[in-house]
Amino acid sequence: xxxxxxxxxxxxxxxxxxxxxxxxxxxxxxxxxxxxxxxxxxxxxxxxxxxxxxxxxxxxxxxxxxxxxxxxxxxxxxxxxxxxxxxxxxxxxxxxxxxxxxxxxxxxxxxxxxxxxxxxxxxxxxxxxxxxxxxxxxx
Numbered sequence: 001x002x003x004x005x006x007x008x009x010x011x012x013x014x015x016x017x018x019x020x021x022x023x024x025x026x027x028x029x030x031x032x033x034x035x036x037x038x039x040x041x042x043x044x045x046x047x048x049x050x051x052x053x054x055x056x057x058x059x060x061x062x063x064x065x066x067x068x069x070x071x072x073x074x075x076x077x078x079x080x081x082x083x084x085x086x087x088x089x090x091x092x093x094x095x096x097x098x099x100x101x102x103x104x105x106x107x108x109x110x111x112x113x114x115x116x117x118x119x120x121x122x123x124x125x126x127x128x129x130x131x132x133x134x135x136x137x138x139x
Contacts, residue, residue: 015073016071016072016073017071017073017074017077017084018047018048018069018070018071018072019070019084019086019089019090020044020048020068020069020086021067021068021069021086021087021090022036022040022044022068025040025044047068047069051071066090066091066092067090067091067092067093068090069090070089070091072089
């Protein structure tokens, strides 16, 4: 979703573009259509209206939200070759970046070492079982 400010409205948002990324909201009803809940629609509408009613001299309740919405100037858009994909401006939600790499790496390494040890045990068991198979002699 994208909204560009203009001089024809009560407030002056000229030179600004509001980017809203709602692609992870709601739920898919089929491969092409996504249905938004009333709460999703209210959040989007409130964000838009807060942006429209705020001005640089009297900022309203609008705030950029990482992963959801971002107010960009025309200069920012021009710097990105006028690409209007919201993800370029909005970024990822903060919660997706909220993990401790060192802890995660240590846990994954311990899990891998456990699986390697289990593999050695299972390979020995398979070899033992294969050695017990008696094949008929002859042809």
